[in-house]
Amino acid sequence: MAIKLLEDLPGVGPATAEKLRDAGFNSVETVAVASPGELVAAAEVGEATASKIIAAAREAAEIGGFETGDRILERRRQVGKVTTGSHSFDELLGGGMETQAIVELYGEFGSGKTQVAHQLAINTQLPKEMGGLGGSAIIIDTENTFRPERIAQMVRGLPPGPDGETWDPEEFLKNISVARAFNSNHQILLAESAMDLAEKVKDSEKPVRLLIVDSVTAHFRAEYVGRGTLADRQQKLNKHLHDLMRFADLNNALILVTNQVMAKPDTFFGDPTKPVGGHVLGHTATFRLYLRKSKGEKRIARLVDSPNLPDGEAVFTVTTEGVKD
Numbered sequence: 451m452a453i454k455l456l457e458d459l460p461g462v463g464p465a466t467a468e469k470l471r472d473a474g475f476n477s478v479e480t481v482a483v484a485s486p487g488e489l490v491a492a493a494e495v496g497e498a499t500a501s502k503i504i505a506a507a508r509e510a511a512e513i514g515g516f517e518t519g520d521r522i523l524e525r526r527r528q529v530g531k532v533t534t535g536s537h538s539f540d541e542l543l544g545g546g547m548e549t550q551a552i553v554e555l556y557g558e559f560g561s562g563k564t565q566v567a568h569q570l571a572i573n574t575q576l577p578k579e580m581g582g583l584g585g586s587a588i589i590i591d592t593e594n595t596f597r598p599e600r601i602a603q604m605v606r607g608l609p610p611g612p613d614g615e616t617w618d619p620e621e622f623l624k625n626i627s628v629a630r631a632f633n634s635n636h637q638i639l640l641a642e643s644a645m646d647l648a649e650k651v652k653d654s655e656k657p658v659r660l661l662i663v664d665s666v667t668a669h670f671r672a673e674y675v676g677r678g679t680l681a682d683r684q685q686k687l688n689k690h691l692h693d694l695m696r697f698a699d700l701n702n703a704l705i706l707v708t709n710q711v712m713a714k715p716d717t718f719f720g721d722p723t724k725p726v727g728g729h730v731l732g733h734t735a736t737f738r739l740y741l742r743k744s745k746g747e748k749r750i751a752r753l754v755d756s757p758n759l760p761d762g763e764a765v766f767t768v769t770t771e772g773v774k775d
């Protein structure tokens with residue numbers, strides 16, 4: 451029997467399934483990547499049962515152990531690329547921002563992080579022939595900077611569709627789900643609920659292909675002040691980033707996170723030009739882009755680390771119509 455539902459797993463009855471879902475384990479895949487301790491806490495089962503459930507889920511989901519190179523290649527074949535709206539920016543990224551990856555935009559205030567995020571929430575919805583992913587977007591907004599009016603402006607700035615059609619801002623807004631995060635714990639919880647939301651629309655016309663966290667570090671920075679709390683903060687941030695990476699893998703989605711670096715020296719966190727989150731973010735993010743302001747509408751993106759692309763820079767603009775060359 452093919453295992454599809456939680457209830458299909460040995461040792462999982464309706465009551466246990468219910469408890470698992472309440473705790474955010476809403477699919478066989480999420481159970482497969484859980485630890486026995488997490489399941490014990492979530493479903494009030496014994497350690498041995500938890501291990502058995504996880505083993506069965508891993509087998510069913512075919513995740514957990516080593517994978518052969520050809521399987522990885524198969525999964526990598528599903529990777530989609532979404533346009534930024536600027537050819538030069540896309541070129542820097544080898545054709546656009548990739549799914550199954552975390553892209554970190556870091557830079558000073560006004561460098562264009564939120565603008566790029568808004569543009570990607572739109573472009574993700576475009577058909578593939580226009581550099582889109584034909585999907586929907588989720589935004590975790592920690593700074594209250596999401597602006598539907600800005601989305602509408604940018605949609606009006608899109609080039610016409612393949613059949614010359616114009617685009618309706620309302621339609622785009624319907625496919626962007628936004629939640630405000632009030633503190634870092636709330637932010638972590640919202641990333642877990644995003645998983646539920648994505649699971650629900652997985653087989654719909656608009657599966658979630660983009661999850662934005664803008665900003666991923668602001669709450670952590672505000673709440674964990676002082677050297678003594680650094681380890682704590684990094685541990686929490688690390689867990690959050692791993693949740694996000696799991697989201698990217700399970701949903702073939704792009705994770706776009708922003709991270710402000712301050713112009714003003716910040717004595718607590720050392721070098722002011724280094725992004726907050728330091729090593730934790732650096733090691734988890736697949737692509738790191740440093741954005742900075744240039745003259746007028748011009749912005750410069752520098753690709754800092756990438757697994758398979760040369761470092762380099764691209765110039766793009768943030769205009770009223772959106773991100774352009």
Ligand code: GTP
Nearest residue numbers: 558559560561562563564565566710747768769770
């Ligand atoms: P923080 O969140 O403060 O760290 O900054 P950020 O990097 O997110 O900056 P954001 O993306 O919000 O960029 C704001 C800048 O984008 C503004 O200063 C403008 O230069 C530009 N911008 C925003 N809206 C418009 C617009 O409608 N037209 C034009 N031409 N530029 C805009």
Ligand code: MG
Nearest residue numbers: 563564565595
């Ligand atoms: Mg911003």
